Amino acid sequence: MSGTRITDQQVSLYMSKRKQHTQEIAAAKAGISVRSARRIERDSQLPSQKPRRYWRSRPDPFVEVWDTEVVPMLASEPRLQAITILRKLQDDHPDQYPDSMRRTLERRISKWRAVSGPAKEVFFPQEHAPGIRALSDFTDMQALGITISGVPFPHRLYHFVFAFSRWEYAQVVEGGESFEALSSGLQNALWQAGGCPREHRTDSLSAAFKNLKEQEDFTTRYEALLDHYGMTGTRNNRGLGHENGSVESSHRYLKEAVDQALMLRGHRDFEDRAAYEALLREVVMRRNRRHAAAFRLEREQLTDLPPRRTTDFAEEEARVTRCSTFTVRGILYSAPSRLIGHRLKVRVYGDRLDCYLSGAMVFSTPRGSHAAHSTRRAIDYRHFIEGLKRKPQAFKGLAFRDDLFPREAYRRTWEQLDARLSQRDACKTMVGLLELAAMDGIEAVLAVRLEAMLGDGDLPDLEALREEFSPRQADHPVIHVQMPATSCYDALLGQGVAA
Incomplete structure (x- = not known):
């Protein structure tokens, strides 16, 4: 066939088949044309015995502009594509270089780059010894389309991999690539593995290394973390993710495995984060x-864990305002109203905030996100129910009103109430619905009921819903206890002495 050299094996096969078949059939069985078959029968040499032809059979269409125009462009910017150069030649020489010459130009440029082009980066394969290197990185999971109770769940994974055995650990991270997320994930991985490697490698994480755009110096904290576990920290060069390839390639395979598990599951919605x-x-x-066999070898070479974990949180101070809110790292959080006016010690973890007052933890809340699509608020509607019951009209113009809705169904219900009822009735009904939702186990069930009502075009009947969902008083049987006479005990004591 055109463009493919005939091999010695094809010639031998053709000559063998030619003894029993016609020229056309033997050529077809050998995978060559009839014209080539006739040439083979006339020639006594095998293809490998003939010198290759290196001269052109057609005139070079770019001979006039190659040295004067094309090569100077490639020399000044070797990354120029052939199609870009062809468009430039078409502009400078109209009707002389049609699009059909693109493949010819690509071959010429490819040969020039191989002979005269700049040197390319060389990739050096590495052999990893057991117990020497582990790698950490974060990977975004938004493309998998995971939802929690129907709400999109933007998150990423902290991913830990041993270079030798490929044993791995993954942890869900809702916030950014913070030091707290790195510290928590790394320590969880090491304690689950049962030992420490000699070297821990990452890319240029701001959580671990001091980069120019970072205000806070995380380097000291990261070095303290490595010293606690007896590891040496290294990182790859900036912009060269392949140098962290042992974990970068594992990202793709882990995501594919999670994606396949979700396909097998039939849907991507989870009841809560714990289920995911x-x-x-x-x-x-x-x-x-x-990787169990390889990990057994790796486990034998790991160093011992320290007696205890080290801290995986940062400590901040925040005062609870009269709005029952406080701010930590640019994110607005809500707090129980009883804490208004108090200054809290806040331990910032990768996934939560633990708040302390006078050394005692008073409450904990999930950590908010700095993502671009986030409102930078982490508001718990349960903290405002009692206050709103006393002042329901405040709900209408509340600055963070939309952050109070725990699910989309509640937000849509408020839109209908606001459009079809008076302000007084709409606010009172919505506050009552949020009060119902705050009961244990009612939020999701009530959201389903509200969705059904909105689908039918009805507004929720607050009293009927309270009757349906409010806990009922259990009927306890009346038990009458008859106290025996004290003389009965004397008789029992007498029996015990006789025994």
């Missing part, structure tokens, strides 16, 4: 079982 984390653990454990 359970699926993730199952996927990681299944992948780790394939």
Whole structure:
């Protein structure tokens, strides 16, 4: 066929088949044309015995502009594509270089780059010894389309991998690539693995290394973390993610495994974060079982863990305002109203905030996100129910009103109430619905009921919903206890002495 050299094996096969078949059939069985078959029968040499032809059979269409125009462009900017150069030649020489010459130009440029082009980066394959290197990185999971109770769940994974055995650990991170997330994930991975490697490698994480755009110096904290576990910290060069390839390639395979598990599951919605984390653990454990033999070798070479973990949080101070809110790292959080006016010690973890007053933890709340699509608020509507019951009209113009809705169904219900009822009735009904939602186990069930009502075009009947969902007083049987006479005990004591 055109463009493919005939091999010695094809010639031998053709000559063998030619003894029993016609020229056309033998050529077809050897995968060559009839014209080539006739040439083979006339020639006594095998293809390997003939010198290759290196001269052109057609005139070079770019001979006039190659040295004067094309090569100077490539020399000044070697990354120029052939199609870009062809468009430039078409502009400078109209009707002389049609699009059909693109493949010819691509071959010429490819040959020039191989002979005279700049040197390319060389990739050096590495052999990893057990117990030497582990790698950490974060990877975004938004493309998988995971939802929690129907609400999109933007998050990423902290991913830890041993370079030798490929044993891995993954942890859900809702916020950014913070030091707290790195410290928590790394320590969880090391304690689950049962030992420490000699070297821990990352890319240029701002959580671990001091970069120019960072205000806070995380380097000291990261070095303290490494010293606690007896590890040496290294990182790859900026912009060269392949140098962290052992974990970068694992990102793709882990995401594919999670994606396949979600396909097998039939849907991507989870009741809560714990259910999603359970699926993730199952996927990681299944992948780790394939590396069990290599991990046993790795485990023998790991150094011992320290007697205890080190801190995986940062401490901040925040005062609870009269609005029952406080701010930590640019994110507005809500707090129980009883804490208004108090200054809290806040421990900032990768996934939560633990708030302390006089050394005692008073409450904990999920950590907010600095993502671009986030409102930078982490408001819990339960903290405002009692206040809104006393002042329901304040709900209408509340600055963070939309952050009070725990689910989309509640927001849509408020839109209908606001449009079809008076302000007084709309606010009173919405506050009553939020009060119902705050009961244990009612929020999700009530959201489903509200969705059904909105689908039918009805407004919620607050009293009927209270009757349906409010806890009922249990009927306890009346038990009458008859106290025996004290003389009965004397008789029992007498029996005991006789025994």
